[in-house]
């Protein structure tokens with residue numbers, strides 16, 4: 001049995017999941033999902049088109065209106081989410097292999113981060129499911145007036161490939177806790193973990209039709225889903241360009257939207273920072289998941305007095321990172337996701353060189369099989385260069401320098417993004433000042449990159465999107481307030 005046949009055995013689900021049944025696409029189409037480390041096909045997956053989206057939305061609407069799901073208490077929904085988390089925990093290793101090979105992610109990182117984060121998120125929202133409550137608001141003496149929180153209804157979930165499972169769970173878990181039903185379109189580049197999750201959810205006792213999984217392409221299945229008239233909410237993570245398309249489509253039907261979009265996150269290093277720690281963690285923030293992270297540390301903004309020392313240490317660290325097949329132990333970086341993504345990243349490396357940035361490590365493709373790119377550090381970057389302003393989404397980082405705090409803030413805030421930022425300093429007053437002044441949904445101080453299911457995640461607007469995933473506030477994404485006014489007699 002070759003490696004892919006073995007993997008395929010782990011991913012028997014390659015059909016559409018609609019209304020609890022696994023079926024072929026109406027038009028019979030299938031598409032290949034590749035292993036980006038070898039460029040080989042892992043599996044052919046059914047490709048949803050508009051007719052399948054119609055069927056999935058109808059199934060989700062039925063499950064929302066009738067059958068066991070709307071009759072369940074919050075506690076029962078919570079138990080199902082906990083059972084699903086338990087299945088992920090029991091079969092973590094299966095899922096690690098599937099997600100890592102489909103997404104080109106080092107096994108160790110998926111085992112350490114993606115899967116535990118998905119489990120934690122399911123358990124966190126399982127805990128909320130029976131605590132989603134309205135309040136009694138004593139508006140008038142002659143009436144009992146109170147609010148309820150009711151599910152928004154049918155939610156369209158569309159997610160990218162960089163954290164395929166984790167990003168899906170960030171949306172599915174709170175939506176299910178609230179009692180919604182879901183049609184989810186995973187990325188065409190990483191459909192396998194979503195299909196695995198759909199099967200696991202049925203096994204955990206989720207009623208048929210509550211979670212429908214419809215792999216397919218953005219322009220077909222995705223566009224049909226977001227312009228569907230019977231969707232109550234679109235919850236999207238992906239690029240700003242697709243976000244714009246979705247906003248327009250949503251405007252047609254006045255559908256609620258939540259958009260988690262791009263980033264170009266700064267990491268601001270002051271001269272009093274612990275330099276080695278700042279280098280180590282900022283490098284990891286830049287190169288984790290081969291830089292394909294919405295909050296990747298792509299602009300390192302360093303005090304001019306430590307600039308050269310910082311660049312030396314960062315370049316040495318970047319050169320020491322090991323690229324390799326996700327299955328190998330002790331690798332730091334896998335490939336980027338696709339030929340298209342590799343071409344895009346390499347074109348940005350060429351742009352940086354042409355703009356006059358100095359390549360102090362990397363700067364090229366690695367090997368000729370698989371989509372590997374060397375960890376690349378540009379120094380001497382200025383705030384007006386495209387490599388300092390545009391999201392590259394690969395293992396490429398720019399180092400800029402500043403003379404004083406004013407300039408650091410201006411550089412850090414000088415892009416159209418606002419997702420995350422980091423500050424490195426031992427001065428607590430400066431840390432507070434900077435966290436006030438940085439335009440970012442999350443500001444890390446003396447660390448880079450952690451997220452937690454309990455903490456809201458999202459951008460401050462612009463190209464980073466609208467709304468928040470995670471935390472208690474994500475429950476507001478999937479529930480609506482209803483007022484009940486009970487008039488007292490007499």
Ligand code: NAD
Pocket residue numbers: 158159160161162163167185186187188216217218219221222223224226237238239240241242243245246260261262263293294295391393419458464465
């Ligand atoms: P993408 O926008 O190309 O694709 C994301 C999803 O949208 C995919 O499932 C795709 O099939 C679908 N899609 C594409 N066109 C569509 C259309 N016209 N209608 C409906 N759906 C459509 O993004 P990507 O390249 O997969 O992901 C990378 C982007 O995601 C980056 O910009 C990154 O910053 C962002 N991202 C953001 C976060 C966050 O939390 N803010 C997290 C991860 C990734």
